[in-house]
Every structure is written in structure tokens, then in C-alpha cells.
Amino acid sequence: MFESIFKRGVLSNSTTTQTPDLTVDVHAHLLPQLDDGPVDIEQSIEIIKEMYQIGYRKIIVTPHVMTGYYNNAYEDILQSLHILRSVLKRRNIAMELEAAAEYYLEDELFRLIERKEVLTFGGNRKYLLFEASFVTKASYILEAALRIKQAGYTPVLAHPERYVNLNDIEAINRLAYNGVLFQINIGSLTGYYSKQAQELAELLINRKLVAFLGSDCHSLTQLESIKQAFKLKIFKEATKLDILNNTLLENKSTVYA
Ligand SMILES: [Fe+2]
Known part of the structure; x- marks a missing residue:
């Protein structure tokens, strides 16, 4: 059934939508061969097709950028985006794609910032998505x-729910007071990563400290935990918060930016 929908051409808005409250993803590893995401473009397409089925209409793809592991220059990311968009267009898959990155917190990030070689999202808001080692001190995250x-x-x-040193509401509040926005992983709500991550994600939602919901999707398998999370009450509560995801969908009828 899934294939037959695609054979008819562009997926319309009348197809099954399980997440009407969440149409934009801001964290996904879907560009092939740039990181630990899809190994080829067919895998990328399969995940994107499934994400369309569950309600997403725009994905900001965010490959890892980390010296020595994922040396992704912004030109390489944009080139990969261009190729993936072209294939989507040829196959009539109406998912809008943009590219940013998930920057690892290291000196190189600040060199890239200085050279204005960072990819951000949200237009003038210039949202810069970053991650750190999961044992990083909260004070180091704040300083960065x-x-x-x-x-x-x-x-x-x-x-943020995955950092051991942020399991402390004071550390979380300090970051929030200083203008750090939090993007939680939807999969955390099912306990996909750990019990602690699940509890902290729930706390962040209950304290209304979530700015973005992300899939952090690397594979079709991982998408299953995200689909499970969509059924949870806490997920529905999260979508009722003042989250910024859907503000990034500038034109709902736009297929390709
Ligand atoms: Fe990620």
C-alpha cells in the first residue's frame, strides 16, 4: 500500500497523518554517507518516505560535524542536500528539506563560527544546533x-536529557536563563536511550523548557521508537507547549525551497 501511494505520484495532504501537531523536524541524520546515518541514498529516501507518512512535511537535516570523525565541511553538506533534494523531486516526494548540522562542542566549532562556515536554521534567528560529550560539565556547556x-x-x-551533568534542575535553569534553547529527542520519551534521559525529558516538558522536538533519526529502525512516542500522553503535552518546530514551515504548500 505504501509503495502504491508513491507510484501514484506526489503524496497529498490527505494521506495518513499521525502527527498533525508536528510537521517540522529539526534534528535528523538523513544525508547519506556523511555520518552514522544512512549508508546510501536509497536508505535516506526510505526514511524520508516514512517520515512523510507519519506527518512530517519539512526536515532540517543535521549531519554530525566533529573533527576526526565527521569532517563535514558546509560545502559538502550543501552538495549532499542538493543531490538528495533532486532525487526527491524526481520521485515526486513532497518533503521539504533544509540543511544545518549538529556541531560537536570543540575548538574547531569556534573556528568555523569565526570563518562564518556554520550552517544554522530558522532564518534570522540563526539557531545553531550543538552537542557535547555526554559527561561534559554543565559550566562548560554554558560557557560555550x-x-x-x-x-x-x-x-x-x-x-539535553542525555547529559549526565544536566540531571539537575539548577543547571538546566542556568542554561535556560542564559538563552540556551533545548531540543529534546522524541525517542527519549519511550526510554529509548535510558531511564534517566526519559525522566529528564519529561521534566523539561513539565517545566515548559522545551523549544524544539527532534527525531535525531539515523535509521528506519530508530523511527519505530519515535512512532511509539507519538502515542504517549507526554508527547501530546509536549506538542501543546510553545515549541518552535512549526514556525519553521514558512509556506505549507512549498514543496522545494
Ligand atoms: Fe544527532
Whole structure:
């Protein structure tokens, strides 16, 4: 049935939508061969087709950028985006794609910022998605976030619920007071990563401290936990918060930006 829908051409808005409240994803590893996401473009397409089926209409793809592991220059990311968009267009898959990145917190990030070689999202808001080692001290994350802000970007911390040193509401509040936006992983709500991550994600939702919901999707398998999370009450509560995801869908009828 899934294939037959695609054979008819462009998926219309009348197809099954399970997440009407969440149409934009801001964290996904879907560009092939750039990181630990899809190994080829066919895998990318399969995931994107499934994400369309569950209600997404726009995905901001965010490959890892991390020296020595994922040396993705912004030109390479944009080139990969261009190729993937072209294939989607040829196959009449109406998912809008944009590219940013998930920057690892390291000195190189600040060199890239200085050279204006970072990919951000949200137009003038210049949301810069970053992550750190899961055992990083909260004070180091705060210091880095302030440097990102000083450079004119809005720091968005990827999956704060996964950092061991942020399991402390005071540390979380300190980051929030200093303008750090939090992007939680939808899969965390099912306990996909750990019990602690699940509890912290729930706390962030209950305290209304979530700015973005992200899939952090790397594979079709991982998408299953996200689909499970969509059924949870806590997920529905999260979508009722003042989350910024859907503000990024500038034109709902736009197929290709
Ligand atoms: Fe990620």
C-alpha cells in the first residue's frame, strides 16, 4: 500500500497523518554517507518516505560535524542536500528539506563560527544546533553557549536529557536563563536511550523548557521508537507547549525551497 501511494505520484495532504501537531523536524541524520546515518541514498529516501507518512512535511537535516570523525565541511553538506533534494523531486516526494548540522562542542566549532562556515536554521534567528560529550560539565556547556550567543547565533542544545551533568534542575535553569534553547529527542520519551534521559525529558516538558522536538533519526529502525512516542500522553503535552518546530514551515504548500 505504501509503495502504491508513491507510484501514484506526489503524496497529498490527505494521506495518513499521525502527527498533525508536528510537521517540522529539526534534528535528523538523513544525508547519506556523511555520518552514522544512512549508508546510501536509497536508505535516506526510505526514511524520508516514512517520515512523510507519519506527518512530517519539512526536515532540517543535521549531519554530525566533529573533527576526526565527521569532517563535514558546509560545502559538502550543501552538495549532499542538493543531490538528495533532486532525487526527491524526481520521485515526486513532497518533503521539504533544509540543511544545518549538529556541531560537536570543540575548538574547531569556534573556528568555523569565526570563518562564518556554520550552517544554522530558522532564518534570522540563526539557531545553531550543538552537542557535547555526554559527561561534559554543565559550566562548560554554558560557557560555550555564551560564546555562540556572542557570535550572533542562538544556541540550541541537542538532547539535553542525555547529559549526565544536566540531571539537575539548577543547571538546566542556568542554561535556560542564559538563552540556551533545548531540543529534546522524541525517542527519549519511550526510554529509548535510558531511564534517566526519559525522566529528564519529561521534566523539561513539565517545566515548559522545551523549544524544539527532534527525531535525531539515523535509521528506519530508530523511527519505530519515535512512532511509539507519538502515542504517549507526554508527547501530546509536549506538542501543546510553545515549541518552535512549526514556525519553521514558512509556506505549507512549498514543496522545494
Ligand atoms: Fe544527532
